[in-house]
Amino acid sequence: MRIAVTRPEEDAGPLKARLEALDHEVVMAPLMTITPRASVHIPDLPWQVIAVTSANGIRALPPGHGLTSIRTLTVGPQSLKAATAAGFRAEAQGGDVNGLSAFIRAELTPAAGPILYLSGAETSGDLEGQLGAAGFACHRAVLYDAVPAAGLGPVDALLRRGEIDAVLLYSPRSARIWRQLTEAAGLSAQAGKLRNFCLSTNVASVLPEHWTRLVAESPDEQAMLALLAQKGRSL
Missing domain, CATH: 3.40.50.10090 (Rossmann fold)
Incomplete structure (x- = not known):
């Protein structure tokens, strides 16, 4: 899958390496600095x-x-x-x-x-x-x-072309920023069709109910990756 990683750059490095080791393609899209x-x-x-x-x-x-x-x-x-x-x-x-x-x-x-x-x-x-x-x-x-990002960066063009499969959201605030930025860019419909992987129900609750929202069993990265592996097989 091609996955947008929204964590700040300081936190995203180990996650990017783990995803790439699982043969996913990672697009860095930090929503906060x-x-x-x-x-x-x-x-x-x-x-x-x-x-x-x-x-x-x-x-x-x-x-x-x-x-x-x-x-x-x-x-x-x-x-x-x-x-x-x-x-x-x-x-x-x-x-x-x-x-x-x-x-x-x-x-x-x-x-x-x-x-x-x-x-x-x-x-x-x-x-x-x-x-x-x-x-x-x-x-x-x-x-x-x-500090929230001002825009979607490289994800904007990929979303418009339908070339993103999933996004990882780790906090209610990052989910809120993701929703706001996609709506401001006129890409809410495209974002809703993605697999929005959420660390918890609190994260998922920020997103519109009609979006595809997938919630990890427990609020930790291992559970998030397990969910990704489970749902990714059906793509």
């Missing part, structure tokens, strides 16, 4: 754990942050890989924001200390709110912005 924020201040507190829901939360940390000795909880293999590569004592728990929140609420106690949450300006879930409602002191450090 990651821009670290300058002069971010992280309070010096006795953090119980660090929570990370994106690899970019690790990559955007300012130099000399001094946080690597603190237990770090990530949501999946990609954020785990970024954290361990940066020297953190990291482990993956939960699979997504809600799963990570459930793990923290079940396994940790508010009395053990505050939680540092590393995030971007926009998130797919409310980890800070969920933990706060459970009595945890959670400080959210906003480290980066994910």
